[in-house]
Amino acid sequence: MAQPTGFLSTTVGQKALMALSGLALVGFVIAHMLGNLQVFLGPEALNAYARSLRAVPALLWAARAVLLLSVVAHVSTAIRLVQRAAAARPQGYRQAHHAATTYAARTMKISGPLLALFIAYHLAHLTFPGVAMGGYIHSPTDVYANVVAGFSIPWVAGIYVVAQVLLALHLYHGIWSMLQSLGASHPRIVQPRRALAQGLALLVLAGNLSIPIGVQLGVVR
Amino acid sequence: MSDKLNLVLNVWRQKGPKDAGRFVRYEVKDISTHMSFLEMLDVLNERLLAQGEEPIAFDHDCREGICGACGVVIDGSPHGPSKRTTTCQLHMRSFRSGQELTVEPWRAAAFPVLRDLVVDRSALDRIIQAGGYVGVRSGSPRDANSIPVRKEDADLAMDAAACIGCGACVAACPNASASLFTAAKISHLALLPQGQPERRERAIAMVARMDGEGFGHCTNHGECESSCPKGISVDNIARMNREFLAAAAASRRPLGAEAKDDDGGA
Known part of the structure; x- marks a missing residue:
């Protein structure tokens, strides 16, 4: 294998890119959750929040550009690294044994692509106009009604619930791995690193799950 | 029994x-x-x-x-x-x-x-050749404690230097990564005063050689630490990443220029 010739051709550089693009996406996921929790404040609050996001088109498109770039960097680097790892061990062990790894870590290669599929579905469901859900016609301005109509259908709510579990697993290993990849291992934060990853993953899980479950239980109508 | x-x-x-x-x-x-x-x-x-x-x-x-x-x-x-x-x-x-x-x-x-259970581990030797040493004139031995080292740094350096280069970390890693080995070698010199002059070049050259040998990347599973007979911690991998990122940010030469005179490689 050829000696790497640039920062992003080294594995450490590629992992730093995974970590930084992941950090941008984690930031978005948390902000997205906090914004969406306004669904519990009623239609006016959520729809006003949705309008405010679009108030300055330049900002909206700047944020979208950062997110799109992060997704492209995250996915393309992941594919590159997965191929590299496969080439690094062409012949596996007859008997596999795991001593330290977690379920979340082992399933990153699966939870990642499934989340990409979910994001495509999620955008089609709630953002691209004209996607009918049952008899309901999507409204470009009444976000609250779109959410309630969508999550009232049990299988739609089910897809969101499954996706949030996958997201929580991906975030748990991703956040811990991000800190490690960026070299954040000061003795004062070595112990809290796992707890931070677990805490953020559970926070996002609880916040995001509350919306489809809230609609299903009739708390949000 | x-x-x-x-x-x-x-x-x-x-x-x-x-x-x-x-x-x-x-x-x-x-x-x-x-x-x-x-x-x-x-x-x-x-x-x-x-x-x-x-x-x-x-x-x-x-x-x-x-x-x-x-x-x-x-x-x-x-x-x-x-x-x-x-x-x-x-x-x-x-x-x-x-x-x-x-x-x-x-x-x-x-x-x-x-043959059978014997593998060629000279890739690890070539990672050491790329920078896992201190390039000073040796001369006669110095007096003990003539170079002061903080106790914490001495302990961490000693823990990293306990690596015997057996390659179990590579064998245990789901990606066949040599990150724990390379990180231990980079760490033990980066923590000591003797390792400072070549600190940046070492981190870049050893990571580049590790990648050049065809090892996988680190996905932070921790399997390496758990199978290491010397209990080398994955905290060393975070240190290697930090050393490499800081060195790459500060380097005046394009990455890879350091390894020009390197004759290793498969």
Whole structure:
């Protein structure tokens, strides 16, 4: 294998890119959750929040550009690294044994692509106009009604619930791995690193799950 | 408790680097629980020799857990089931009579199998050649403590320097990454005053060589730390990443220029 010739051709550089693009996406996921929790404040609050996001088109498109770039960097680097790892061990062990790894870590290669599929579905469901859900016609301005109509259908709510579990697993290993990849291992934060990853993953899980479950239980109508 | 065991071994047999290789089943009887795993293989090899068969090739040297020469994968665990133990220090009392074990070599593209359980680990030597040293005039030995070192740094450097280069971290890693080995070598010099002049160049050159050898990347599973006979911590990998990122940010030369005069590589 050829000696790497640039920062992003080294594995450490590629992992730093995974970590930084992941950090941008984690930031978005948390902000997205906090914004969406306004669904519990009623239609006016959520729809006003949705309008405010679009108030300055330049900002909206700047944020979208950062997110799109992060997704492209995250996915393309992941594919590159997965191929590299496969080439690094062409012949596996007859008997596999795991001593330290977690379920979340082992399933990153699966939870990642499934989340990409979910994001495509999620955008089609709630953002691209004209996607009918049952008899309901999507409204470009009444976000609250779109959410309630969508999550009232049990299988739609089910897809969101499954996706949030996958997201929580991906975030748990991703956040811990991000800190490690960026070299954040000061003795004062070595112990809290796992707890931070677990805490953020559970926070996002609880916040995001509350919306489809809230609609299903009739708390949000 | 009986101190004799009967075991069934499924051992990887491969005549040479080009041979496809296969598992061969052996039954071993009356193995003393006081034997090491390598002594058990010695007993099996005596029998194979007496039967006119080729003995099983495996690496070993000091047989006291400090040289890093030995190492086989037993039931998927590099160096076997005991924590912080090399294969030569793994005793047969760790197994039950009647157990069936799978014995394989380290598996990595960068560690080609030479024969049976012996792999070529010279890729690790080439990572050291790329920068795992201190380029000073040696002269006569200095007086102890003539260069002050903080106690914490001395301890961390010593922990990293405990790496014996056996390659179990590569064998254990789902990506066959040599990150723990390279990180231990970068760390122990980066933590000490003697390592400072070449600190940046070392981090860049050793990471570049590690990648150039075809090892995988680190996905932070922690399997390496758990199978390391010296208990080297993955905190060293975070330190390697920090050292590399800081060095790449500060470097005045394009990355890779440091390795121009490097003659290593597969």
